[in-house]
Amino acid sequence: MPGLKFLICYPPLTCYISLMWRTLGFDREKEFFERAMKNGDVKHAYLFTGQDMIGKRTFALELVDKLVGAGTKNEATSQFDILFIDSSSSESGQTITIDAVKEIKNRLSMTAYSGGYKCCIINDAHRMTDEAQNALLKILEEPNEKVVIFLVASKPDLLKPTIKSRCEEIYFAPHGRKILDKLLSGEKLSENQKEFVAEFCGGRVGLLKNIIEKSSYKEIKTAIEELSRLEKADIGERFLEALKMLGEGDEKLLEKLLYWMLYLRSKMDNKKYAGVLERLQDLYVAISKPSTNKRFALENFLLHL
Structure with a gap:
């Protein structure tokens, strides 16, 4: 449900992971998404939170490969269905601007080349300007079918509550x-x-x-x-x-x-x-x-x- 925070609980439970993953650790998160993919229960927006440099972005990148590649063997074509956004594209290199979000809207409105999911990762999403967050909110309010947006943020408190409420939040704990x-x-x-x-x-x-x-x-x-x-x-x-x-x-x-x-x-x-x-x-x-x-x-x- 929107706004749900998926928090890993301890003591650890046995995880059943069937796919091959390059990313180390995060077994419960892997099992969570494998189950969602198998059951056709992938939500339209997720918020990955946790400390800087803990592996959230790496996990998201591998996950979208699996989502977009599901049902297709054409890896080259499927790459057109993955969009990655961060602050490096802005003039200052410090923020994610409304122009970047407009590009997201434009790209996600197109039909998937692979015939499966289209995915967007917004890395360091807390760097979005107010204008960018307002524009993203409109996208989240009217989700397209087979489109999944991943917000990766180490400072989720800088995101508008209305954005967070429309995402399923998953907290990535430090590795053992x-x-x-x-x-x-x-x-x-x-x-x-x-x-x-x-x-x-x-x-x-x-x-x-x-x-x-x-x-x-x-x-x-x-x-x-x-x-x-x-x-x-x-x-x-x-x-x-x-x-x-x-x-x-x-x-x-x-x-x-x-x-x-x-x-x-x-x-x-x-x-x-x-x-x-x-x-x-x-x-x-x-x-x-x-x-x-x-x-x-x-x-x-x-x-x-």
């Missing part, structure tokens, strides 16, 4: 340690390093894969050690560090701030970090904007660290 250990098993890291990476990722497979692909273990560890050092440093040392960080360029600075944010999120059981994380998130957004006085913004953050 077994999944992380499996991914790390073939990596050339010491046991201490693997332990550090697993703890840092906090059950987020997407983040762990990103670290493996970029071989960024050393950069992450250095950034975290630097944050710990700055917490104990005096104001003069903090301002000198700000100049050094700014001198490394925006890309390096944003990367370091991202590592700090991810680290603090893994420590959210400690209430003292909540305010720091909020200010750090504001700083990250500010540094991303060309018009920001970056030195002032960074020094202000470090002053209140």
